Amino acid sequence: MIDVALLGTGGMMPLPHRYLTSLICRIDGSLLLIDCGEGTQITLKLLGWGYKNIDVICFTHFHADHISGLPGMLLAIGNSCRTEPLLIIGPRGIRNVVERLRVIAPVLPFEITFEELPVNAGEFKANNGEPFTNGEYLLSALPLDHGMPCLAYKIELKRAGKFDLERAEKLDLPKIYWKHLQRGEDVEYDGRRFTPDMVLGGARRGLKLCYCTDTRPTWELPEFINGADLFVCEGIYGDDEKLDKVTEHKHMLFSEAAAIARDGGVDELWLTHFSPAMPDPENYIDIARAVFPNTKLGRDRKTKTLIFKDE
Numbered sequence: 001m002i003d004v005a006l007l008g009t010g011g012m013m014p015l016p017h018r019y020l021t022s023l024i025c026r027i028d029g030s031l032l033l034i035d036c037g038e039g040t041q042i043t044l045k046l047l048g049w050g051y052k053n054i055d056v057i058c059f060t061h062f063h064a065d066h067i068s069g070l071p072g073m074l075l076a077i078g079n080s081c082r083t084e085p086l087l088i089i090g091p092r093g094i095r096n097v098v099e100r101l102r103v104i105a106p107v108l109p110f111e112i113t114f115e116e117l118p119v120n121a122g123e124f125k126a127n128n129g130e131p132f133t134n135g136e137y138l139l140s141a142l143p144l145d146h147g148m149p150c151l152a153y154k155i156e157l158k159r160a161g162k163f164d165l166e167r168a169e170k171l172d173l174p175k176i177y178w179k180h181l182q183r184g185e186d187v188e189y190d191g192r193r194f195t196p197d198m199v200l201g202g203a204r205r206g207l208k209l210c211y212c213t214d215t216r217p218t219w220e221l222p223e224f225i226n227g228a229d230l231f232v233c234e235g236i237y238g239d240d241e242k243l244d245k246v247t248e249h250k251h252m253l254f255s256e257a258a259a260i261a262r263d264g265g266v267d268e269l270w271l272t273h274f275s276p277a278m279p280d281p282e283n284y285i286d287i288a289r290a291v292f293p294n295t296k297l298g299r300d301r302k303t304k305t306l307i308f309k310d311e
């Protein structure tokens with residue numbers, strides 16, 4: 001399963017009751033944070049998931065409302081006595097940006113490693129497409145259309161096929177080894193090699209979580225988010241009359257985010273990254289729901305647990 005929390009829902013600047021847009025998810029105890037603007041460490045404190053288990057931080061882009069909270073967050077993670085390395089992922093240039101921000105947070109009790117992702121067209125996988133060892137999830141990114149290079153992210157949790165007890169019993173393999181096959185590992189026993197496909201059915205539907213902010217709609221987005229269990233997407237304004245403004249500043253309206261959710265066939269859409277000039281996003285929710293009915297307004301520290309659907 002994946003626990004998801006939207007830490008903030010604001011764009012541009014934090015407000016007293018609306019922190020900047022950021023998402024955290026927890027998979028097998030491992031935390032992955034996406035974006036870290038000013039105040040993100042405070043809203044995470046309010047959420048209560050702790051700092052120590054943040055293994056990966058992804059950045060969509062380098063505008064201040066998405067990254068300026070990093071030095072404080074790194075110090076908070078350091079204060080939690082973390083000593084394991086932390087991986088920072090972002091568009092090409094992320095290492096340089098983080099190193100400059102770290103002038104004010106030079107001493108940390110853990111090492112930082114980097115993965116710089118391409119910023120040109122096409123979907124690509126982080127970690128060379130290998131699952132991340134903590135939590136065993138896959139992460140991929142898609143370049144967007146903003147005022148500077150910007151990436152959408154997708155977290156996928158794969159699910160192995162169903163264990164076939166009858167086939168396992170016919171194998172001549174002691175039961176203590178079955179769990180390895182169930183985990184997808186080969187087993188050597190009594191001079192023979194046993195492989196997972198001997199006892200597992202075809203792969204079952206896993207879980208998919210997508211996060212996209214600070215962009216105009218792009219034609220690749222519906223395919224990138226296809227069939228997601230949850231799609232978290234920017235809607236800087238609800239009023240369709242703001243189209244000229246969002247086109248100029250390369251953002252999205254509620255109705256545009258909803259159209260991407262509909263075209264991508266996702267289960268649920270959460271809107272976020274609201275303009276400070278829009279104090280009451282709920283006034284516009286019906287505009288989004290007319291396009292994609294299962295649209296929900298994001299709110300700070302809104303949480304959800306995504307669970308495997310039985311087949």
Ligand SMILES: [Zn+2]
Nearest residue numbers: 011012065214
């Ligand atoms: Zn922004």
Ligand SMILES: [Zn+2]
Nearest residue numbers: 061063146214
């Ligand atoms: Zn931006």
